[in-house]
Amino acid sequence: MSAKLIHGYEVVIGFETHAQLATKSKIFSRASTAFGAEPNTQACAVDLALPGTLPVMNREAVACAIKLGLALGSHIAPVSIFARKNYFYPDLPKGYQISQFEIPVVQGGEVSFFLEGEKKTVRLVRAHLEEDAGKSLHEDFLGQSGIDLNRAGTPLLEIVTEPDMRSSEEAVAYAKELHKLVTWIGVCDGNMQEGSFRCDANVSVRKPGQPLGTRREIKNLNSFKNMQQAIDYEIRWQIEEIEDGRAIQQATVLFNPDTGETRAMRTKEDAADYRYFPDPDLPPLVIAPEWVERVRADMAELPRVMAARFVQDYGLPEYDATLLTQSKAMAAYFEAAAQASGQAKLASNWIMGEISRRLNAQDSGIESAAVSAAQLAALIGRIQDGTISNNAARQVFEALWSGEASDVDAVIEAKGLKQMNDSGALEKIVDEVIAANPGNVEQFKAGKDKAFNALIGQIMKASKGKANPQQATDLLRARLGG
Structure with missing residues (x-):
């Protein structure tokens, strides 16, 4: 599928994401990484690079x-190198950042996701370990700025993509999928407001078939809403600049x-500006194959593996399986409902439809669903055994969701929603409808299908909505010889 053009321009987007690793201590020291401490109470001598201190690698960060x-299907380098990235900034106490340059620990890989029913794949360049800098605090009402070095030395993985995305929608979908993955495997808590998952978007535009345009990097996007707004504004701004x-x-x-606007902060540096060189205080990071296999053995089932299992075991389309593995909680809810009802596709339809619609309106996750997996399974069971129609099922669901009742059968009984499955009673209604509507009968026999639907409507009305639609259809066809 060709890329969407905006005023004749193709958009090109690449991402750099900083995922704060879920370790209790910093990447090269034993100082705490806990969020919310008083400024400068969690910055030790190693983090500040005081004379005589040496960094020591945090084993859990490597894990x-x-x-x-x-999880990304990447190559894990058996030997990788740490480097010093040199630049001056007030919140960088060392005057350099320990990072990786020429040989990162994670190389290649990809992230796949669905957007409007179409599968997209973004290729990854690398993911490298590095330490975070401190934080500048600007107190506008005092006209002062301060430095909090608590974050200095916090372990990060910087995840870098190829420039594979062609719209803000694709960029946000990629970021959400990556966010899901890092939280799923437990390497990052994903808290964007606290800075645990920060995205930088490299945006450029070009005419189709032309070389890549000059990019501008939007820094520290800390919500998916801001991400889309920022990228869309930047795209419009760049196109206007070029057109002018x-x-x-x-x-x-x-x-x-x-x-809702972007503004230039500084001229973008290139790698040469940082004067990278190997850190003399840190030996090469060696990862033995045995270590990789131990980590693999301890990992939970990955989303893509679970989605493939849902396709294989439950016969779901790949699209359904991917959406149902957006979180561990969602996947567990689906499996519980599917296994209890024996109707995986129906369970998927309800979860992706009615339940997701209500949760999205509340801006909450499946954990907040007012209908449990067991209740959903019971509801599906009553649809399948013909006790209630799909219409009645929605009424039962509403009663469950609103807290009006908790038992499916009790709601059906109290609201009189049982379908009419007595063939004798239904036959009588069908005969009465045929007798009362000779015009529709003649039209149907003349080949007009709308007349048949009108007769079914009359049957449902006469039965007060309790007739089994399929049974009514079969009986009417048998009576009319259609």
């Missing part, structure tokens, strides 16, 4: 990198959610 590599005859300058920009 997190291995997990992510396995101005060249795009490579830059780092920030997004202001209050104005």
